[in-house]
Amino acid sequence: MKDTSKHQGLRNQLVAILKEKGIVDKNVLEAIKIIPRHLFLNSSFDDFAYQDKAFPIGAGQTISQPYTVAFQSQLLEIKKGHKILEIGTGSGYQTAVLCAMGANVYSVERQNELFKQTSALLPKLGIRPKHLSFGDGYKGLPNHAPFDSIIVTAGAPIIPKPLMAQLKIGGRLVIPLGEDVQVMTVLIRKNETQFEKHEFGEFRFVPLLGNKN
Secondary structure, X not given: OOOOHHHHHHHHXXXXXXXXXXXXXXXXXXXXXXXXXXXXXXXXXXXXXXXXXXXXXXXXXXXXXXXXXXXXXXXXXXXXXXEEEEEOOOOOHHHHHHHHOOOEEEEEEOOHHHHHHHHHHHHHOOOOOOEEEEOOHHHOOHHHOOEEEEEEOOEEOOOOHHHHHOEEEEEEEEEEEOOOOEEEEEEEEOOOOOEEEEEEEEEOOOEOOOOOO
16 A cells, blocks of 8 residues: 555646636645545556546445545535534545544445445554444434534435434535436525525536435
8 A cells, every 4th residue: 555756746736637626725635635545446546546537436336536525525614623424435535535634524334345445444544534334324423413514425316304403503514416417515504493505516426325214
């Protein structure tokens, strides 16, 4: 598991691409610059890992393209020490970026194969989220709520009510909403019952798995 100066050079190029695409949050860019994305992929992808593309990671899932990771991370408006719930741990790359930004990350993964893989990988890379769990993302983690922000890394047909309930007042929920194509949506919790909704263009995600009821 090597991270070489060549990899660092490729990360610097990736950061330049993300800046051109409109990512301005310095914390996000710094995290992308330091997290070795190639180590979250099968070694056969080593030469492509810093292209701004999504790649398969097994179990029918993908590692999101770096722009999507950066865009969602920027929408969260993370401050150091923020308590973040991530729905869909996947490869662990987004988890690692959030940790590098100084967040306390609680993450849920629905695919047992990926959960085991990522639970083993992150500590090897010195990345320590607060809590990783195997379970249904639609339910969130009520025992650890409330959260400063929640990020959903798969396409959801609806906004799961349990996630809305687990958000602090003033907190932000970033979720790609829709069936085939998703609209990146931010909900800001104004008080116990009211949420403000903002939309930020179309993306494509794998579907969020779990019991939707």
